[in-house]
Amino acid sequence: MTPPDVALAPPRPGPLPSLVKYARIFRVALIERMTYRSDFLLGTILRFLPIVTTVLLWRAIYEGSGQAELGGFNYREMIAYLLLTNISRMFSSMPGLAGGIAREVREGTLKRYLIQPLDLLGYLLSSRVAHKVAYITMSFLPYAGLFYLCRGYFDGFPDPLQMLAFVVSLVLAFVVGFYFEASVGMVGFWFLEVTSVLYIVMTLNFFISGHMLPLDLLPQPWSGLLKVLPFQYMAYFPAVVFQGKVRGTELLLHLALELFWAVAFAVLARTLYRAGLKRYSAFGG
Amino acid sequence: MVAGVARYARMMGGLARYTLAREMAFRGNFLVKVSVELLWMGILVAFYRVVFAKTSTIAGWSEPDYFFFVGCFFAINGLIETLFLENCNEFAELVRTGDLDFLLLKPIDEQFLISCRKIDWGTAPNLLMGAILMAVALVQKGWTFDPGRVAAFVVTFACGVAIAYSFMMMLTSVSVWMVRNQSLMEMWWLFSSLVRYPREIFSGRGAEMLGRFFTFVVPILLVSNVPADVMVRVLDPGMIAWTVAVAAASLWVSRRFFHVALRSYRSASS
Numbered sequence: 001m002t003p004p005d006v007a008l009a010p011p012r013p014g015p016l017p018s019l020v021k022y023a024r025i026f027r028v029a030l031i032e033r034m035t036y037r038s039d040f041l042l043g044t045i046l047r048f049l050p051i052v053t054t055v056l057l058w059r060a061i062y063e064g065s066g067q068a069e070l071g072g073f074n075y076r077e078m079i080a081y082l083l084l085t086n087i088s089r090m091f092s093s094m095p096g097l098a099g100g101i102a103r104e105v106r107e108g109t110l111k112r113y114l115i116q117p118l119d120l121l122g123y124l125l126s127s128r129v130a131h132k133v134a135y136i137t138m139s140f141l142p143y144a145g146l147f148y149l150c151r152g153y154f155d156g157f158p159d160p161l162q163m164l165a166f167v168v169s170l171v172l173a174f175v176v177g178f179y180f181e182a183s184v185g186m187v188g189f190w191f192l193e194v195t196s197v198l199y200i201v202m203t204l205n206f207f208i209s210g211h212m213l214p215l216d217l218l219p220q221p222w223s224g225l226l227k228v229l230p231f232q233y234m235a236y237f238p239a240v241v242f243q244g245k246v247r248g249t250e251l252l253l254h255l256a257l258e259l260f261w262a263v264a265f266a267v268l269a270r271t272l273y274r275a276g277l278k279r280y281s282a283f284g285g
Numbered sequence: 286m287v288a289g290v291a292r293y294a295r296m297m298g299g300l301a302r303y304t305l306a307r308e309m310a311f312r313g314n315f316l317v318k319v320s321v322e323l324l325w326m327g328i329l330v331a332f333y334r335v336v337f338a339k340t341s342t343i344a345g346w347s348e349p350d351y352f353f354f355v356g357c358f359f360a361i362n363g364l365i366e367t368l369f370l371e372n373c374n375e376f377a378e379l380v381r382t383g384d385l386d387f388l389l390l391k392p393i394d395e396q397f398l399i400s401c402r403k404i405d406w407g408t409a410p411n412l413l414m415g416a417i418l419m420a421v422a423l424v425q426k427g428w429t430f431d432p433g434r435v436a437a438f439v440v441t442f443a444c445g446v447a448i449a450y451s452f453m454m455m456l457t458s459v460s461v462w463m464v465r466n467q468s469l470m471e472m473w474w475l476f477s478s479l480v481r482y483p484r485e486i487f488s489g490r491g492a493e494m495l496g497r498f499f500t501f502v503v504p505i506l507l508v509s510n511v512p513a514d515v516m517v518r519v520l521d522p523g524m525i526a527w528t529v530a531v532a533a534a535s536l537w538v539s540r541r542f543f544h545v546a547l548r549s550y551r552s553a554s555s
Contacts, residue, residue: 039463043472050478052495056486057343065340095471196317203321207328217335 021118022126029130044139048146051086055079055150071217077243078214079153083146084239085211090136091170092177092209092234094128098198102188110280121182121269128178158244165251169238172258176233179265186269189276210236230261293397301404308406318407322363326414329355344485349426350517351483356418357516358481358509361445363411365453371405373453374469377460386552396543400454419516426517437515437525444532445508449480451535452505458539458546476505484510504531 062075073081101124104110113120147154157163184201188194206212209231215223226232237254240246246254308315333355337348346354376399379385388398456472479499484506487496499506504527511528514521 039460042459042463043475046472046475049475053478053482053486056488056492057482059489060344060486061336061340064342064344067339070339193311193314196314196321199321200317200324203325203328207331212328212332213335217339219335219338 022122025123025126026130026133029127030134040138044142047139048142051083051146054082058082071214072245073214073216076153079150080243081214081239083150083153084242085235087143087242088170088173088235088238089211090139091132091238092173094177094181097124097128097178097181098185098188099195100124101182101185102194102198105188105276105280106192114277121273124182125178132174158242162241162244162247165255166238166242168255169233169241169258172255172262173234173238175262176230176258176265179262179269180230180234182269183265183272186272186276189272189279205231205234208232209234210239214240230265233258233261293394296393296397297401300402304404305406315407319410322408322411322414326359326411326418329359330418344483344488346483346485346518347426349422350513353419353422353426353517354483354509354513356415356420356422357442357513358415359418360412360415361442361449361509361512362477362480363408363415364446365449366408366411367405369400369450369453370408370470370473372400372402373457373473376457377469380461380550383552385550389547389550395547396454396540400450400457423517428517434516434520437520438512441512441515441525441528444528445512447532448504448528448535449477449508451532451539452476454539455542458543461546461549479505480508483513504535507531 058078059075062070062078068074070078101120104113104120110120112118113123158166184198185194187197191197208226208229210226211234215226215232215236217223218226227236237246237258241251330352333348333351336343337351341347343351376385379388379399385399388402389395391398453469453473456476457469460469484496484500487493487499487506496506507528511524515525
């Protein structure tokens with residue numbers, strides 16, 4: 001027999017209910033994402049335009065140069081690379097994440113995370129995973145079609161082990177991207193207006209992550225420098241893993257480094273969040 | 286007619302002064318916005334410098350010609366962003382919340398009010414940056430002054446802005462039916478990727494058809510191509526005439542399209 005006062009006390013949330021909680025957030029975010037289907041579809045179609053123009057631009061560049069290889073990439077590898085960076089970005093780009101955090105701080109709505117048994121980063125992470133799942137599922141068919149059409153640019157699938165490394169690098173790219181953007185968003189605790197700073201970071205990231213061109217094309221010391229920085233894991237690295245340009249111990253080393261950056265940004269985001277909460281004064285809301 | 290034009294010009298001047306005063310209230314933010322644009326231009330220049338280190342031409346465009354094209358695109362895009370993008374971006378939200386009612390009730394042309402309400406001064410220097418890039422490219426090219434080309438450039442540049450504006454207006458109008466949740470800014474960025482490169486890259490099987498499609502059916506390719514072409518490459522009167530005709534037609538079509546869209550506006554939740 002349990003004493004009555006123990007029975008009346010609210011049950012401590014175990015790991016399972018907590019998991020259910022975040023699974024519910026996932027579900028709600030997924031439904032929200034699917035509400036504006038036609039707009040989503042138009043956006044997905046438009047997303048292919050830059051891919052087409054990029055392929056054409058690089059064809060013109062290779063034809064103009066009269067060379068078979070630029071920076072260690074032949075034309076087919078270059079197009080394959082640029083297509084693959086779209087997959088990397090699909091995982092690592094976090095539109096609206098940092099801006100959203102900064103807005104919660106500025107408008108004071110952040111306090112709902114402080115008075116509810118809900119962790120801000122946990123909430124954002126599970127809703128972001130939902131958005132990514134919706135986005136990747138919705139664009140799976142168009143992307144499959146695109147890759148099928150562009151199959152001539154690829155030398156078939158890499159071997160299973162390499163494929164596994166590719167998947168791991170993509171998942172880590174998501175984590176790196178998420179916590180990197182979250183860390184940038186946490187700057188909102190110190191500066192009220194971060195959208196402009198955000199634009200600078202994102203613009204720069206577009207180039208230094210290797211989304212525009214393989215980092216190998218840049219002259220030294222730039223290419224070496226950019227390969228040391230964590231940004232390459234958000235676009236360049238998964239792509240070259242798929243292409244088999246990084247192998248063996250180098251591959252393992254870079255995967256370990258990617259994991260390191262994922263953890264480092266996670267710790268950074270948490271630390272900034274804690275430090276930020278000390279300053280937070282819950283204006284508005 | 287003249288009184289109408291004068292009235293709208295006055296209104297535009299008033300709005301420009303008002304938005305400039307607002308912008309200058311947050312000077313730091315303005316400076317950061319300008320630096321983002323500078324950075325973006327720097328990235329574009331770095332990208333093409335890297336590319337031109339490996340090749341001497343892209344689709345028949347030499348390095349100075351190509352940089353003139355990039356400057357031209359940058360200037361047109363800057364003008365579009367300064368005058369219209371921010372306004373059109375807010376349109377979907379006005380539809381969703383029903384706040385559009387307040388704009389429709391005002392005794393001013395709806396399209397003017399919706400697309401020219403605010404001027405985003407942060408991107409205005411892009412026009413200057415584009416002009417500087419164009420000037421540098423012309424000097425490197427050893428271009429000799431030709432009033433005919435300059436006149437053709439000014440006309441086709443204005444037409445390019447008009448065509449781009451029309452397409453943006455149509456993309457904006459669609460949100461009446463779709464109730465957008467993705468930002469028009471992103472949509473526009475994706476769509477305008479067609480404007481970013483010379484038309485000549487559309488070569489080879491399939492691509493040539495696509496190039497013709499975007500020149501004659503959905504003539505978005507004319508926007509930055511024709512002004513850059515008439516200035517540093519061929520001065521083709523046929524193409525200029527076509528661009529002027531397209532500019533006039535697309536302004537008319539987009540206006541009609543916008544009004545059709547407005548008729549479907551249900552003023553929900555206001």
